[in-house]
Amino acid sequence: MWLSLFPPICLGCGVLLRHDLPLALCSRCRPRQARLPPSLAEDLRIRAVWTYEGPLARAVVALKFNGALALAGPLGRLLADDPRLVEDPEGQPIELVVPTPLHWRRRLARGFDQSEELARWALRHANARHGWAPALGRRVLTRARATRPQTELDAPARERNVEGAFVVKRPELVRDRRVLVLDDVTTTGATTRACMRALDEAGAASVSALTLLRAV
Ligand SMILES: [Zn+2]
Incomplete structure (x- = not known):
């Protein structure tokens, strides 16, 4: 079976x-990985699972x-462990998973887009577990312009940097669907929220977000 x-x-x-x-952590690495406290796990309208430090970071x-593409499988499985991959905050099934896109030049x-790789594996694991999975929305969302790396900026500048940076290329896939934005890491949530806004404006029925790690 290809999952193994x-x-x-x-x-x-x-x-x-x-x-x-x-x-997937050994007995030495496992104690070095902290789970997010519940207050931060649901902060900023974005669900995150683990802190951006230690072995998972x-x-x-x-x-x-x-x-290291071989890591996308086990990391994707951690996303599939969270019920929010397949259910929105109201408990309704997610229909479309949209990875946060890189600019095409990056x-x-x-050579690949890590969010898309994580999403692909997360959905494979979800499918193996539940017998179904939301569709993967490849190239649904694109970066209209290159942005400065968010790590160089403070929180207000991060919001401005990504404002209007994302465009929904395939609105027919988004309209009236329950959509999940998926990313590897979030800090202030600015990038994720900019993606959520674009999908919301394209007429999605609901937009939620899940990231593997949150910097605290
Ligand atoms: Zn280890």
């Missing part, structure tokens, strides 16, 4: 795990900047 193509490895240090654990950095340079 990769042997289970620790996301923190890469050791082979003897068992396929729900959270290193795994996301390795995926993004070192092209995507070309990197």
Whole structure:
């Protein structure tokens, strides 16, 4: 079965795990990973699961900047562990998952889009678990312009930097659908909220958001 193509490895240090654990961390790395306190997990209209530090932060950095695509599977599974991947905050089924897009120039340079890879794997795991999954909305949302990396900016500047940066390219897929924006990391939530606004304006029935990690 293709879901078990990769042997289970620790996301923190890469050791082979003897068992396929729900959270793919070995006994040494597991205590170094903090779950977000409930107040932050539901903050800013964005659901996040883990803090952006420790072994999972290193795994996301390795995926993004070192092209460690083998990590997308186990990281995607962590997203599938959260019920909000398939249900909106009102408990209604999500119909379309839209990854936060990279600008095409950055995507070309990197060779892949990490949010899209995470979304693809998360939905595969969801499908294996529930027997169904929302559709993956590839190229539904695009970056209309390149933006400065958010890490260089303070919170108000982050909001301005991404204001109007996202355009819904395929509104017919969004209209009257319950849509989930999916991203790897959020800090102030500015990028995620800009995506949510664009989808909302395109006529989505509901727009919620899920990110794997939140910087605190
Ligand atoms: Zn480890």
